[in-house]
Amino acid sequence: MAELNFYSGTMDCGKSTLALQVDHNHRARGRVGxxxxxxxxxxxxxxxxxxxxxxxxxxxxxxxxFWHFVVDALTHGERIDYLVCDEAQFYTRxxxxxxxxxxxxxSIDVFAFGILTDFRTRLFEGSARLVELADRVHTLQVEALCWCGERATHNARTENGEMVTEGEVIVVGDVEDDDPHRSAPSVGYEVLCRRHHRRRMTAAVARAVALSPDVLPFG
Structure with missing residues (x-):
């Protein structure tokens, strides 16, 4: 039986790497995708x-x-055994x-990969629908880490190193480099634990606090 599989996690947890591996493994067994x-x-x-x-x-x-694409390919004699669908959070319902x-x-297997929530902690449209329909929902076991070392559970958007919670839902970017000697991109992303996401404390903010002579009253 073919299945619709959804692999989810935060940014930086290896979703695209796994997507590439899944494609490689199936092709190595003679399947066409x-x-x-x-x-x-x-x-x-x-x-x-x-x-x-x-x-x-x-x-x-x-x-x-997708339906017309696959049916058209099959009717023209092409073979399709599986689909690998990355960045599925950006797909529509x-x-x-x-x-x-x-x-x-x-009866074609589908392997979809994507993050669950946006920088506002709200479900992406594509991810929400996949959770509703998928035969299996897999949480990736490679844990992304917050700058504090705890498991990262939230995706944060940053501008000049500071977290923002408003703006366009989709702005393409990458996770920020953790090298303190390199300046943060004007718009980037960072994975945080829930506590530091709630406090809007990115790695750059934490470094600034550590260098500040004032004591920050954590509550």
């Missing part, structure tokens, strides 16, 4: 990992219809509905 992504850090139509690996992919746009139909009607 298609790789999809949306707004990858490496640019359009590319699935990339922070480890430096990348493959060409099909860019998922609002206009893409309709995209996920189409993927579930592909699993049920065409």
């Amino acid at each position: 298609r790789v999809f992504t949306s707004r990858d850090r490496a640019g359009e139509a590319t699935l990339s990992s922070r480890l430096g690996l990348e493959v060409g992919a099909i860019e998922v746009t609002p206009e893409l219809d 309709q995209h996920v509905d189409q993927l579930s139909k592909i699993v049920d009607e065409l």
